[in-house]
Amino acid sequence: MAAQLSWLKYFLPMKSVRPIYLIFFVTSQCMGKCRHCFYWNSINRPENALSTDEVEKLCDSAGRLLQLILTGGEPLLRDDLAELIKIFYRKNRPFNIGLATSGYQPEKLEKVMGEVLESARDSNFTVGLPIEGPPEINDEIRGIKGFFDKTESSAKMLKGLKKKHPRLSILIDITASHYNQEHLAETYMMVRDRFQPDLINLIITRGEPKEPEAKKIDAHILGQVIDLMESDVRSGKIPGYGFNSRVLHAKDILVRRAALKIFRGGPQRMKCRAGDLVGVIYPEGAVYPCELWKEPMGELRKSGYDLKKIWNSEKAGQIRAQIKSTNCSCYHQCFLSPSLFFDPVYLPALLNQTLSLGRVR
Numbered sequence: 001m002a003a004q005l006s007w008l009k010y011f012l013p014m015k016s017v018r019p020i021y022l023i024f025f026v027t028s029q030c031m032g033k034c035r036h037c038f039y040w041n042s043i044n045r046p047e048n049a050l051s052t053d054e055v056e057k058l059c060d061s062a063g064r065l066l067q068l069i070l071t072g073g074e075p076l077l078r079d080d081l082a083e084l085i086k087i088f089y090r091k092n093r094p095f096n097i098g099l100a101t102s103g104y105q106p107e108k109l110e111k112v113m114g115e116v117l118e119s120a121r122d123s124n125f126t127v128g129l130p131i132e133g134p135p136e137i138n139d140e141i142r143g144i145k146g147f148f149d150k151t152e153s154s155a156k157m158l159k160g161l162k163k164k165h166p167r168l169s170i171l172i173d174i175t176a177s178h179y180n181q182e183h184l185a186e187t188y189m190m191v192r193d194r195f196q197p198d199l200i201n202l203i204i205t206r207g208e209p210k211e212p213e214a215k216k217i218d219a220h221i222l223g224q225v226i227d228l229m230e231s232d233v234r235s236g237k238i239p240g241y242g243f244n245s246r247v248l249h250a251k252d253i254l255v256r257r258a259a260l261k262i263f264r265g266g267p268q269r270m271k272c273r274a275g276d277l278v279g280v281i282y283p284e285g286a287v288y289p290c291e292l293w294k295e296p297m298g299e300l301r302k303s304g305y306d307l308k309k310i311w312n313s314e315k316a317g318q319i320r321a322q323i324k325s326t327n328c329s330c331y332h333q334c335f336l337s338p339s340l341f342f343d344p345v346y347l348p349a350l351l352n353q354t355l356s357l358g359r360v361r
Helices: 006-011 052-062 081-092 106-119 135-142 147-164 181-195 219-234 245-263 307-311 314-325 333-341 344-356
Strands: 021-025 067-071 096-100 124-130 168-176 199-204 278-281 286-288
Touching (some): 067 081, 106 124, 106 147, 124 147, 181 199, 181 219, 199 245
Parallel strands (some): 021 067, 067 096, 124 168
Antiparallel strands (some): 278 286
16 A cells, blocks of 8 residues: 555645656657647657667656656657666656557567566556547548557557556557547447557647647537546446556546536636646757647756756746746646646545545555
């Protein structure tokens, strides 16, 4: 029980001198051609990504992390991905390490995850795979024929790894867009029954996607699927994380409700913690408060790789003040989630949802 509750220490500082929830775009290179991609304008450009030596310097100033998410592009296109993860583990001991991958390279994913699961034994791991619809729809949205089959192979492989490494959680992300909205419920039930992952997440297309029409989504359809997801959580059909699953299920229920409300044009009642507890690092070392902000807080290569120095700079303070004064609002769940988790106003709702759910795993 003590090990399961070790994450509670992160709730003690309500203001952080550096991010404890870090999203790291390890590369902008990607084989996908996704129609809803918000990062499309940076994909496959020439880049001089941070090296392992540079990442090691960054980690020296990053401190203990609650959550580390490695994303891209396609992270597996970096041949040193396993080494990057091991550096973060050795230096920063993240409570949970997330890897967002397309699943297009199941053999490489198996090699990387097998290596890091053996060496990073004190961290939990979550691998997120995308499914946008049944095979034909999925491959049309992602721009490559056979993408669904590759991703499904990765999911099956991960389920085999999980038998040996129960700290591994398997997440399937469904990005709702104009192009799959008529099949959202069908897609969700297919993922639930065919893939049988630990978690399923519904992401609403965000930012400025490659095809702007992607954001034209019927909120009523989203609401129906979110209700179905909540019902399945309550009936035990979705196992959840291998740690603190009851609390995290409760948090996810509230986050999905909040995201839908904001998408419908409602106000965001929680304080956004982007630039405070949450930060983003891009491949060449630019540090941002979130993925949708237009202005960097600083550049690691220009600051001696000192993340704490950037986080406490005058520029960072100005950006945080702007986020606060404008009550910056979006439905991006990677930022809603920690913002809700660390907002005292939401604590009663979180406790009520937690108590209403079943037994903790």
